[in-house]
Amino acid sequence: MHDLKYIRENPESFDAALARRGAEPVAATIIELDATKRAVQTQLQEAQARRNDASKAIGAAMGKGESDKAEALKAEVAALKTKMPEMEEQERDITAKLNALLAGLPNLPFDDVPEGADENDNVEIGRWGEPRIFDFEAKDHADIGPALGLDFETGVKISGSRFTFMRGGMARLNRALGQFMLDQQTAVHGYSECATPYLVRDEAVFGTGQLPKFAEDLFQTTDGRWLIPTAEVSLTNSVSGEILEDAALPIRLTALTPCFRSEAGAAGKDTKGLIRQHQFEKVELVSITRPEDSAAEHERMTGAAESILQALKLPYRKLLLCTGDMGFGARKTYDLEVWLPGQGLYREISSCSNCGDFQARRMNARFRPEGEKQTQFVHTLNGSGLAVGRTLVAVIENYQQADGSVIIPEILRPYMGGIEKLEPAA
Structure with a gap:
């Protein structure tokens, strides 16, 4: 607003x-x-x-x-x-x-956001890690995964396209990734873990900007509630209608939740594999800050997301999105794109945005600066730290072996009960 x-x-x-x-x-x-x-x-x-x-x-x-x-x-x-x-x-x-x-009007971009029409005009501002050189032909996760417990057929049978059923070690690896991310964001980066509702009212999705313009991207229940497309909705709205004390800021929240998206505008895109699903898990990061602190918080949040990729030793690049590719509620956005050797390209795995006071005005979320009577709108930020399914894809493709097995990254082995490798079913 x-x-x-x-x-x-x-x-x-x-x-x-x-x-x-x-x-x-x-x-x-x-x-x-x-x-x-x-x-x-x-x-x-x-x-x-x-x-x-x-x-x-x-x-x-x-x-x-x-x-x-x-x-x-x-x-x-x-x-x-x-x-x-x-x-x-x-x-x-x-x-x-x-x-x-x-x-219905989008947020206004910050002055340092580059001009552009679409993703082709985004600006790469850095890379981390070197893509692995394989001595065999690297495969797509959708080709490696089925023998390891990534069951696309059962997912489709039960729920239709863009749903996946995971079994055995693959299901455990997916869980391990989410738990590792959550532990890192809380213990290392100071985010407070939350368990949030997955169903929200109109006011909540209006507050974060999904309504009224993007209703077709969401799933709605018969009683009028909405399935969250990301925990950003429930985390950010936790301060809706509040007048916060200056000393309480910044507020940093995180949650590991399922996310539900209709993918209405993605017909025919990424129909193979886990890249674009109707249901997936994500560790969301949300910050509530004073206006003067939001730019620095944006850099901090993006760094928290990058740290997960670095800990997993997954090569990635960092992009500053142009005006034509930013989300509706963002004033400035960094995307992190992880290297997928099976596809031979970088794919988005995290998006971290500074929304300024745009969401706060829609939610009427304010704070009272110390020593002042007048209130001000807070600034809100959100980011992925990270999308679990896409991180699973990146681990499968980057750690694949010639025999179809997948090495478990060292940082995840304590979460896997010491398992070092996923072996394909005989």
């Missing part, structure tokens, strides 16, 4: 920032709707005041025997009672139009 005061005072800058996101200029329309709303509110307040004054004057007129005046006042009050509901309805209609317009 956007600051109306900023739009009124900086209409050209607002439209210029929207243009960088590929959106049409709307500042003039917003200002006009806001002015009309304010005018109607003023008229309504004046009508309420006049109704109250006239009602009091009726008694005084009757006490003085001024019956004609009293009747005239009664007629005026009756007219105002008829007119005021119409004015209230007008105010509601204008407010709804204004809010709908604002709710």
